[in-house]
Amino acid sequence: MAAITTQEAEASTQRRRLGVGRAKAKGPKQQRLNWRIRLRRDKTLLLMCLPALILIVLFNYLPMAGIIIAFENYDIYQGLIHSQFVGLANFQEALTDPGFWQAFQNTLVIAAVQLVLYFPIPIVLALLVNTILSPRIKSFIQAIVFLPHFFSYVLVITMFQEFLGGAGVLNVFLNKHGISSWNIMTDPGTFKYLVTAQAVWKEAGWGLIVFLAALAAIDNSLYEAAAVDGAGRWRRMRHITLPGLRGIVVLMLVLRLGNALSVGFEQMLIQRQAVGASAADVLDTYSYIYSGLGGGFGGTTSIGGSYSYGAAVGVFKGVLSLVLILSANKIAHMFGEDGLYRR
Amino acid sequence: MSTVTETGRRFRPASARGFRKPDQNRRPVWEEKPSWYGQFGKGSVITVVMLLILVPVWGVVLTSFSDKGSINSAGGGLVLIPHGLSLQNYQLIFSGGTVSRALFVTVLITVVGTAISMVVSVLCAYGLSRSSSFAQRPVLMTLVVTMFFNGGIIPTFLVVNDLKLYGSLWALILPSAVNVFNILVLRAFFTGTASELIEAARLDGASEWRVLWSVVVPTSRAVIAVITMFYAVAYWGTFFNAILYESENATNNPLAVVIYDYTLLGTTMPGMGTTGVGGLAQASQTGLSMATVTLSLIPIVVLTPFVQRHFAKGMLTGAVKG
Incomplete structure (x- = not known):
């Protein structure tokens, strides 16, 4: 009895939220x-x-x-x-500071590079792993690609440093063969690709989970029917697999767009000294450094840095992020997908 | 047809074996056999991806077990092919210097923090698991809002400072103790999978506490394991909060901060010369810092496979219903 009423209530909230079927609600009003x-x-x-x-x-x-x-x-x-x-004096000060605009620009550029280079990788990997038949090999692969997700950025960057840095494996090898060394870790020009590579290394494997689950949810009989009708591997992928992934891809895009302004705070902070502020400052790090708290990261308090100034930049970013999330969600709704808040 | 494919290899009648080769028995009959170059391409892409992850981990771990000679012959960088193994790096970092202290701090905040986070989150998730209960929606909304908007770093810092937590280890635990996403995952699981059992137990007269402890927790072990791991990993990697709140108190530095100092900033490890095991002359900075990095990798590498099979379940209840 109690079980039924709870479910009933659950169902009715569901209906109310969706705004549909209110008239069709059956049974006595709770x-x-x-x-x-x-x-x-x-x-x-x-x-x-x-x-x-x-x-x-x-x-x-x-x-x-x-x-x-x-x-x-x-x-x-x-x-x-x-x-x-x-x-609004603090905001005014920020909006007239070239450092702030540099940080703003870096944020957008890094977010865009990550969107283009990072986003497709988990999907492609998921499609590949999904075709593996043996469940044992599949779970072995997953165990390995999930690992870096649990490493903190300090560890990830340490590993990159040991391989690509000045004294890293790559440069030791280059020097041995008489090629001049290239310290990728301190090169401001390629920094946006470096941080994307780090993000891919750390998170792409973890991104598989969602897409693998979406692939597993596609009804197998669709494939069977298509194959019987003579559709080949690629046509099945185009007409069954990709449409099946659409919902989750849109959701992931919305999440990513919504978080676009929060590109790897720790990641940038840790590498700020190595590549310099003009390449590594994003809104978050700028807000932190110019609050006067971030002295250890090559920050300075002399350029009008204060708690208030840092907080103002933080508020600017927070409001902009909120607008981004809401509009990304709106776009998802326009595509007929659920987007974020279905909860 | 599908019944044959679903039956285990061992139980198939001998007559069926003649039709298809054993290694094909999981491939659906309607699917064409992949071409050799397709197979090869797929295999090599996946192998490369796995090597990209495994080789760095291997390099770090091997270097930490190498002696100074082999690190020097590798140009001072990582050792990728083993020769000259020794435990010297570990003897040095465990002999009670900065790293031992950092390890102690990290273990402490991970254990205490994860315990607090789990108790608070499981309680809250259960408290929110009945959609008809009093004030359920306002409380839920209060939590969810914080996922989209927060005060930012500076105001949070000032609050922590005003609460007199600055410089204390609690500053590494309490501000990050509640993760709303984790609560939503737990809640989704409690409302979904466990709801009928919960109702049955309540009809039998069990109190809420009793239901939570004897019904919900045992039936939700998988998702609880996953969320425990998420919290533990977050505490284990604590970095920024330590920079923010412990910068004037170096004895409270967790492993991540020590690694940042010694590998990325290149600070020389203090106490290297003062230890009795041989001191500076025998140790290599790279070896010592890689040993520290390895310490920080070990729990993750050891624990992930145990929880791995539950990840999808834990994440998806959250993603789909959260």
Whole structure:
């Protein structure tokens, strides 16, 4: 009985959210209990949510209130309330700083390079791995390609450094054969490809999971029917496999576009000294360095760096990201796909 | 036809064996046999991909077990072909210097942090698992909003500072203790797979705590294992939070920060000369730092295969329903 009512409720919320079939809802209308009764009934459940809520409020919502400092000339001794209010001065300062525009441009360029060079790789790999028949070999391959996802960027960059850096395997080899060395790790010109290569090395294998699952969900009888009708390997791929992947590809694109402004913060920060700020600064690192906190990464406090200034750049990026996510989601809806919030 | 392909090789009647070769018995009958060059191309692409991942790991691990002589003969870089193995690098880093301290800190925050995160997340996911319960949607929305918008680095830093956590190890745990995505994955699993069992247990009069502990946790072991691994890996790789909150307290540096200092910034390892095992003369900076990197790789490489078969399940309940 209880099971049925829960499912019923689940189904009705589902319907309400989708905005369809409201008229067709069958059965007696579920009676909504008095909130006091529901509170007493569910107080244990609420209690269980409490620890997570406290942590979220402390470390996510309090900082949101702290955004005020972006509009202030924040002084740590005067505090949030008594610091001088300066309106949009911090934003104005950022928008007239060439360093800020360089960081903005880098963010967009790196995001674009990653989108073009990174995005197709997991899909192609998934198509390849999917054709392997033996489940043992398949899971062995997956065990290996998943690994780098769990390495932190410090480890990933260390490995790149040991292979491609000044004293790395590649340059030792080049020198041995009398070819002048090329230190890829400190070359600002190719930096955007370097960080993309690192991202591919770390995450492309992990990206397989989603696409493999989508491939497994395609009805096998479609392939069988097509094969019986004389469709070859490539035509089956074009007319069955690729349309079957469409939904998940759009979802992944939306996620990627939404996160476009957050290209590898740690990754850039770690390599900032090696390649220089003009190549490695993205919005996130710029905000951090010019808050005066990031002294260890070749940052400077002399160019008007302050908590308020850093926070202002952070707010700028946050708002822009939100706009990006929402519009990417809109595009997904236009394509007739679910996009992000179906939850 | 499909029944034959689904039957295990061992149980197929002898008469069926005559029709097709044993190695074909998983390929659907309607699918044409791939050409040899197709097979070869596919095999080599996959082999190259796996080598691109395995060779760097191999190089790091082998160098960490090499003596100074073989590292020098490799031009001071990585050793890819073994000769002159020794445990010297490990003896040095374990003899109580910066790395031992960092290892201790990293293990501590990983164990304590993962425990806290899991307790908090499982409780919250269960608390949100019934869509008809009181205030379920507002609480859920409160969590989800933080996935799309946050205060940014500086305001978060100031809050942590105001809470007097700056310079304490709690600063590496508490601000990142709750991951909303992980809670959504757990919740999706609790509402989906376990919901009927939960209802049955509640009808039998079990309290919520009892249901959670005796029904939900045992039936959701796979997804709990996956989420535990996600949290543990995040704590294990803690880097930026340590830079942000522990920069004035070097004894609280986790492994990732030590690796950053010694391999990427090129700081000489302190305590190399003071240790009794031979000191600076016998050790190579590359060897020592690769030993540190290996320490940080080992738990991941050892644990991933055990959890691997659950990844898809754990991720997909989240992706599809989350």
